Amino acid sequence: MKKWFPIILAVVFLGWAAGGIRPKKVPAGGMDFEQFGALPVVSNGRCQPMDSLARNSLLQLREKQTVNLEPWKGNLEKPRILSASEWMAAMMMKPQVADTWPVFRIDHPDIKGLLGLPMNADKAAQTDGKHFPWVLIQLRLQDLQREGQRAGMVNQQKRTPYEQGLVRLMNCVGLYMRLQNTLQPQNAKDWPAELQSYAATAAAGVAAYTAKNEKKPYDEGVLEKFMADINRFGAMGELEPPLLLTPKAGETGASNWKRSVEGLVGLARGEPMHFGLSAYARISGAYARGDAAGFNEAVADYRAALQQTVPGEVIKSGREQTFNRVEPFYKALCMYVMAFVCVLLYWAAPARMEVARRTAWWLVVAALCIHTGGLLTRMLLEGRPPVTNLYSSAVFIGWGACILGLVLERFWRNSVGLAVSSTIGFLTLIIAHMLALSGDTMEMMRAVLDTNFWLATHVVVVTLGYASTYVAGFLAIIYIGRGVLTSGLDSATGKSLIKMVYGIVCFATLFSFVGTVLGGIWADQSWGRFWGWDPKENGALIIVLWNALILHARWGGLVRERGMANLAIVGNIVTSWSWFGVNMLGIGLHSYGFMESGFRWLMIFVGSQLLLLALGGLPQRLWRSARGLSEKPA
Template identity: 30%
Template structure:
């Protein structure tokens, strides 16, 4: 079936219909993407997940993001009962006078929220006027919930332009043009009224003020009706422009406005709106709906293909449906558990080597995912904060695999698997928290593939190496604190040499990346160095690494000192990576993440405590060793 339902029942969409809708191209936030991607992130924003559980005949069933999206467009009276609004604190609901569920964190339907929407919007407006630093957790929840409700309302009313029928008898303009019809559609008005109004305006100059008044009232009334239809019709741009030099696609709202303002022919665009109208009319006939959808699909794709802007749509659909990152994360977990088993048995080079190669499948899936993102966007691997997580995770996992081949100490591969697991978990949480497309259009300051490839990518390699260095330092410190392997000084010597090597690797890539960034800045802004916070963060990494490596070469630090210094390096990397963005100042002020300061401060506090505990333990160990010496 295409789409069938009885009153108040859950719509049923056939696989053929879902596939056609999924591959419709849309321009949103400056990027051309499949409608499937739009649906995924729209639901993720509201629900915190890309799927939804709904009640149907007393049974719970799952709705995909695209099914939910189509339900919203064509059957909003049904989706009003779906519990798709995720609320982290019931206080945000009760503050608006809405009856809360029993749990602190739960999901609510639009129908449940509706009685308190006016109060909710008022509270959200007041909370938004407060400085961010004074907003409470409940304030942010109220603002978020209000924004999600508005987003939902915009989605459910997007097709109003295609559903509305205008009565001609109550409007002088419509009556004069469509005197043989009782109702007309939006496309009918756009096709005939703009040309007719030119004639009316010319004729109005010959009329008296009294004769002109009904004409003016009819025009004002008509535009008032169209304003209602156009209110939410600008949400998505489906129609690629005819002009090759024009990069902005047209939404139904754009077409409605330009029909009255532009001198160019709008017939092709109006025909597209007419197909949307036919689709809403054919909901009760599955076969007619499917035929109309196929026609719409053909028209939209042909316009995009003519501009060579459809070539990556199917690949992006595959990327999200294949879910490479999900499977990579679980394979990293499997690899970590297998590696953990090796710690329970006597060391065997053959078994350890086999377990190390268990890292390759999840690394391969992660690399494939990053590669597909590069192809889809036609960009280097790192352009957003989200992509820095993926790429640094890949670097850390590769370092763990490569170092294990050299050291055979089972630590490197353990850290590689752990980094892969935690990195992808963090990426998943970041994506869910932000609720926005992770492949957005590149901001103007970064819009150069050459410098993105050689500067940003190099810096992120340095970040990944710096974090892996810090992880090695943690291993050494925890072993000292727990008094493990104290009878094997060679173990700590080997671990110290590995840490020193990765320290050097981090320095090389961070230094090169920083210098390349300066060259980019000189070309873009006319200066090599401007003491920008992001530049200073990268410089701190370089200076710290240089100082520690010189201290090691000079004999001032040995393996224990290198381990503690490596943890400090990790703290600096996190500041340069995330802390600088949270400052909100400087040329590199992009990629903000709300609420990050609390997490960062907690991280630095824990790391400081580990360093102090490690330093005290190492001092006592060294003092005891000196006293016990003959």
């Protein structure tokens, strides 16, 4: 049993992850929102399933991928939770209902004050004091707009947290209104009927309009109705909602998709009705009536029609929806945590807990499988190398560090490599999760970055450089932590740890140097200079210099084991600085990923590393493992 337990556990976890591949069953008589969520739509410059649009929108609005309709209830009271796709259906087709759902997360008390929202959780009033529905926010919309505009004028780096919150909320409001005007005008009462009557009278309306301009007699009633329609479509168009209508026959590619409003205006120009317009009107009608069978049938029919016109997009949307449902990075994250717990168990009693080490090993292997699967799926969906933005760099650093950790574990079999794999895997996936809150993580690449060759070489290599520098740093943390705080570090383990640090630093020097120079060559190709002292370039250079310094200091005999460990911990600070810190300076060509709240976390991390350095600075005779370290290895 003991022999097979770790493997069985890992397989169970793999099964748990794979379970997400199949969609949940629709309850009898229910609407199939999964199928609705698989419909393709073009937003943020790329074709994606409705499901991705819904999840990314919810992440921006309320930092979760689902909607909790009763956030004032505790988890045990079973609050009603909606899937992202179900919420999106309501947003597009029954906005009046969606307006009563608390989807806006607002934390800053001054913003709540400005909008007159309840400050604290109050079960009787059915509020948790954090999430609010549109019906409450719109009561003080003018105040929000006035203050939001003012905050928008303030330089980004000089905004107070209140102003940052305002700007964020304004963006959310814009997003919210866009979504509600994607399929039909948000004030539509009975969309299929309205669309039909508009289509039937559009030609007459245009004729009346022309007649009026030419000062000829015209039907006032027809013109009035036509202008009312055109005006509300115009208001829809100004919001620039996502693109719902497929390209005309003979055209392909995301750039030829059209907004609903363009199809509607096209009707007035005498163009035939786009099949998407009528299909969505049918879906909308069935949804509004609460006719589940009709809804499911309309969605299925439309999907079948799409399979004829845009088969590639339908397949891709389906795949992306599955990817969203599986949530591989979240599941890998959970498994890294479990693995780390097992590592701690092993360290508590290495002699008796070998099974814990083996469990950790298999858990990390399983997590790595899922992590890899997620990474590959992302690459497939995007058609890009693994790292395209800050989010994917976090995922990739975790992946690279995890593999390095497993390699170390293969050699030494003392849980040290597993500790590195699980901690860095966990931390980087948490960082990735935070970064995903800002929206779509598969965004399109700006012109200068639109090159798979350099993304695959420079970016991947330099990111591996980051990953390996972190691995060296975490090995050093284990050395210092175990040496100072526990009595478990003996001289042999210490020596092997520092050997690992040394090997990994060599590796890191190679990757960060080659990656940095490749970056320079890319810059030479696109901007005409190899080196421009841009902050991100300088950050990468500092990593190279730091790694080179560690190596030379060791070769020159300037540092021994404790010194190596301390230098490697500084490597963590240096790497974090160039990964995130330089983006926060908000200057230079690479400053596309400016973050506000990240700064605090960076400072906390740097603080923790300084604390470890202080521990590492203690003379070795004060360490709890002093005796173990001073003994000669047998």
